[in-house]
Amino acid sequence: MSFPESWFLVMVVVIFAGAMEVAHAYNRPPPRENLFVSLAEGADPTTPQQIHVSLVGEDRMRVSWITDEHTPAMVNYGTVSGKYEHSANGTISSYEYTNYTSGEIHDVVIGPLDANTVYYYCFAGGLSPEYSFKTPPAQFPIKFAISGDLGQTEWTKTTLEHISQSNYDVFLLPGDLAYANTVQPIWDSFGRLVEPLASQRPWMVTQGNHEMEITPAIHPTPFTSYNARWHMPFEESGSTSNLYYSFEVSGVHVIMLGSYTDFAPGSDQYQWLQSDLKKVDRSKTPWLIVLIHAPWYNSNVDHQGETQSVDMKKSMEGLLYKARVDVVFAGHVHAYERFIRVYNQNTDDCAPVHITIGDGGNFGRSAGKYKEPQPIISVFREVSFGHGRFEVVNSSYAKWSWHRNDDDISVESDSVWLKTFASDPSCKL
Numbered sequence: 001m002s003f004p005e006s007w008f009l010v011m012v013v014v015i016f017a018g019a020m021e022v023a024h025a026y027n028r029p030p031p032r033e034n035l036f037v038s039l040a041e042g043a044d045p046t047t048p049q050q051i052h053v054s055l056v057g058e059d060r061m062r063v064s065w066i067t068d069e070h071t072p073a074m075v076n077y078g079t080v081s082g083k084y085e086h087s088a089n090g091t092i093s094s095y096e097y098t099n100y101t102s103g104e105i106h107d108v109v110i111g112p113l114d115a116n117t118v119y120y121y122c123f124a125g126g127l128s129p130e131y132s133f134k135t136p137p138a139q140f141p142i143k144f145a146i147s148g149d150l151g152q153t154e155w156t157k158t159t160l161e162h163i164s165q166s167n168y169d170v171f172l173l174p175g176d177l178a179y180a181n182t183v184q185p186i187w188d189s190f191g192r193l194v195e196p197l198a199s200q201r202p203w204m205v206t207q208g209n210h211e212m213e214i215t216p217a218i219h220p221t222p223f224t225s226y227n228a229r230w231h232m233p234f235e236e237s238g239s240t241s242n243l244y245y246s247f248e249v250s251g252v253h254v255i256m257l258g259s260y261t262d263f264a265p266g267s268d269q270y271q272w273l274q275s276d277l278k279k280v281d282r283s284k285t286p287w288l289i290v291l292i293h294a295p296w297y298n299s300n301v302d303h304q305g306e307t308q309s310v311d312m313k314k315s316m317e318g319l320l321y322k323a324r325v326d327v328v329f330a331g332h333v334h335a336y337e338r339f340i341r342v343y344n345q346n347t348d349d350c351a352p353v354h355i356t357i358g359d360g361g362n363f364g365r366s367a368g369k370y371k372e373p374q375p376i377i378s379v380f381r382e383v384s385f386g387h388g389r390f391e392v393v394n395s396s397y398a399k400w401s402w403h404r405n406d407d408d409i410s411v412e413s414d415s416v417w418l419k420t421f422a423s424d425p426s427c428k429l
């Protein structure tokens with residue numbers, strides 16, 4: 001297969017593919033039922049549940065799990081199954097939400113760990129089976145799987161199966177996880193639903209509107225459950241909030257922004273973003289990507305004109321543009337849409353590609369209506385469930401592809417090769 005040399009050629013191919021797509025319009029199946037994943041009947045209350053791992057710094061991993069009854073925050077781990085050469089201790093917390101009290105949330109950072117290596121781990125005390133995860137490679141190639149607005153429906157299950165089959169290294173989630181909407185046991189169900197994947201590969205998430213969970217006068221603090229359950233490595237990236245942070249993996253600098261916390265010029269998040277962008281060394285991390293929840297570019301009728309789209313874009317788009325961010329991924333709109341390189345509404349060869357990938361499986365997706373005609377900056381748009389794959393091949397090229405849930409089979413329905421600005425002399429870094 002020949003490799004397209006220029007962006008122009010890629011666009012021609014893609015526009016042609018887009019036209020073909022219209023001719024064979026996909027009739028998407030109807031919504032599917034919500035799921036609730038319970039702990040097995042009669043399970044011991046010390047059984048570890050909702051295990052997930054996330055990257056911390058260059059060579060560490062945070063392991064998080066919940067038990068209904070007390071067990072120590074201690075992980076035993078090693079590279080040989082059943083033989084745990086290392087152990088580490090961490091912390092235990094819990095939170096309350098009106099009449100709900102969470103189980104014990106265990107948080108242990110383990111490492112240093114070798115790259116591209118399978119580690120086996122189990123928990124001290126109680127009845128713990130063995131789990132395993134694989135660390136990401138030290139350098140390219142690396143495969144990210146990306147899907148926002150995951151929720152927990154029968155469609156989510158299908159999306160997770162397809163992601164699991166993709167042999168990805170790191171999962172990125174641009175907001176809207178459990179859709180608990182203040183009903184806290186739904187968070188526990190979500191933790192159990194994603195555990196088979198999230199215990200095996202790092203899951204890096206940012207928050208969406210469904211993580212806020214404010215009950216006026218009763219529980220006015222936002223993000224209580226999200227922050228307690230999904231501790232991301234914000235401390236290591238100089239951030240003071242779990243709602244925005246960055247991390248580096250295999251030559252990629254990933255920035256997770258918070259669409260539902262202050263983003264105005266001068267705000268803590270804004271100042272942190274400025275300083276984080278200054279720290280990026282494109283000779284070390286040629287790729288620079290950003291995740292937000294509410295998309296800054298969107299031609300669906302859903303979620304138009306929201307402050308998190310309009311004002312956050314107004315505040316931060318210039319910073320990302322000047323830093324030559326390669327791709328901005330968003331969720332929120334329950335559909336897939338890919339834009340060309342765009343800045344300030346216009347085509348700009350030195351601007352990021354914007355991609356909406358809010359199609360993980362939530363029930364209450366958009367009505368499926370798009371604004372007509374399709375804007376020139378929008379290359380491909382479709383209201384179907386699915387997930388994306390961002391495969392960074394080397395310091396110059398990455399392949400983006402979108403995989404639609406075609407009933408229960410994953411079908412690659414859009415793809416494009418991207419070149420990083422770090423290897424493109426025409427856009428001064």
Ligand SMILES: *[C@@H]1O[C@H](CO)[C@@H](O)[C@H](O)[C@H]1NC(C)=O
Pocket residue numbers: 074087088089
């Ligand atoms: C973890 O805590 C246990 C119990 O207090 C202790 O025996 C063990 O030495 C600690 N492990 C590490 C690595 O500090």
Ligand SMILES: *[C@@H]1O[C@H](CO)[C@@H](O)[C@H](O)[C@H]1NC(C)=O
Pocket residue numbers: 099100
């Ligand atoms: C908490 O309150 C909700 C709403 O009134 C109720 O549905 C739920 O069963 C209660 N949960 C507990 C643990 O008491």
Ligand SMILES: *[C@@H]1O[C@H](CO)[C@@H](O)[C@H](O)[C@H]1NC(C)=O
Pocket residue numbers: 003393394395396397
């Ligand atoms: C990067 O990968 C692409 C696609 O396989 C290949 O054409 C290109 O030569 C590679 N570039 C480098 C610098 O290795």
Ligand SMILES: [Fe+2]
Pocket residue numbers: 149175176208209210293331332333
């Ligand atoms: Fe959302």
